[in-house]
Amino acid sequence: MDADHAPARAVVVDPEGDSFLVREGERSLRVDAAGLAAVVLARRDDPRWVWDTPRVYPVLLAAGVRVGRAWDLRLARAVLRRAAGTPEAAAWPRDEWDDPALAADDGALGIDVAPTPPAAEEHRRQLSLLEGAERPGALRLLITAESAGALAAAEMRVTGLPWSASEHLRVLDGLLGPRPTAGARPARLEALVEEVRAALTAPALNPDSPVELSRALRLAGIAVASTRADDLRRVEHPVVAPLLAYKKLARLHAANGWHWLDAWVRDGRFHPDYVVSGVVTGRWATRGGGALQLPRQIRSAVVADPGWCLVVADAAQLEPRVLAGLAHDRAMATAGHGRDLYDGMVASGAVADRASAKVGMLGALYGATSGDGGRLVPRLAQRFPRALALVEQAARDGERGGTVHTLLGRGSPPPGAAHRAAIAAGGGVEADDALQRRARAAARDRGRFTRNFVVQGTAAEWALCWLADLRQRLWLLGDGELAERPQLVYFLHDEVIVHAPVALAAEVEAAVRAAARTAGRLLFGDFPIDFPLDVAVVERYSDAG
DNA sequence: CCCAAAGGCCAC
């Protein structure tokens, strides 16, 4: 990442109507979109572009122009608001840098809204705030990594994920039958509905309605806690098989059927709309298209172009490894050294088998108190006391109403009003058993959230550093136009897909692995925790892993 | 008519 380099010159870009105000120090220039592209192309010193990435960068990408690094003012604002040691930022009145939907006249609605400072002024304010923070270096790394993520997200949206519509259609036809007329059920679904209706003697039943389905099951003498697949699977009755088949296929039809293909795939590419840091922990979200929930059923439609391949890489057991690094738990780091972490935990004698290691570990990360996960947590705590103590401490902090921070300094939100009210009511002199129970439940909910926040959030930081470093390495691997170079086409929490010419596959794989080592060093320095990747070079996504 | 909540299932 660019953390190793000398500080870059900062160039601020502020959109104003159809034009852009470009400022560097005291100098400023007003340009149109073509002018902006020319300004960027003319720079040979790889400056840091200070802007609201989703508003400005697509204009450049449309002109075929890429930039190396950025400072995203909106992402930086969000980080600074909740960082440790930046109380001024927490107190700033909200403005359009927090939420583009906020307009100054919202003040009339009783919301404290300030006039929105221009980009250059906002940037100065952020930098000066950073100076006074507890750990300015870590926050700067977080903001530059997030900003690089914003660049990558914009690029991935334009590039798109290679998508074979014909393969997708083949899957749909095979599982659902021919495409029905608009609004009608596909043939296969219709047949399953008839089977379900017959098995329940409910000729008009709509299985998409949980209310109707629940009633029909009850009338047929089937007792289930809910109509969820998990609960249905436990029942022995002729309706179960066709009903489960229906649910699976109805979901495919509704979420990733012909309609989705029409809406989201153009010219052989799926164009997801990522929302960088859209999740409170710093993970990405998406807006429409469901790019982060691509079901395995249709991953065969992700196909490389002729002469190109997909390099699919995911970080193995990312969150437990991040926890080992956070807690400086050498026993856990050793368990994961050069091998599957869960296998290593078995070898250490902590648990009997890999499945137990995994369930117990996830139980510890999520705060399980019952079931297999909950039962195994104490065993792990015996062998890996430091790691388990860290998540326990995060849970206690949350239960007490406090906030917690990730390794690079992202803060959790404070408890919400409903939570505070429940706690207050439970502590009142007149609190009865029910109120006290509700208060304890609210505190435990909060504890599970903060427990998971530190690990999920730090894992998101590792993934961002990985992505940012990989993006730079890929650029240096190729030459020529953007579209001719190996490029990132997909990012999913702890997994990336690079679309690359077959001839570059080995170099891309090396770059992906090198970037993972860089990310580990940036976050954990010399602490000996490694982050092995599962890498597959494939033609189709479904052939990976 | 729109909209939000509830129930459910997909991903990590």
Place this chain on the structure above:
DNA sequence: AAACGTGGCCTTTGGG
């Protein structure tokens, strides 16, 4: 009775 985290997004349902 609840019970393990973060989400998106689909359909149904019921309220305004």
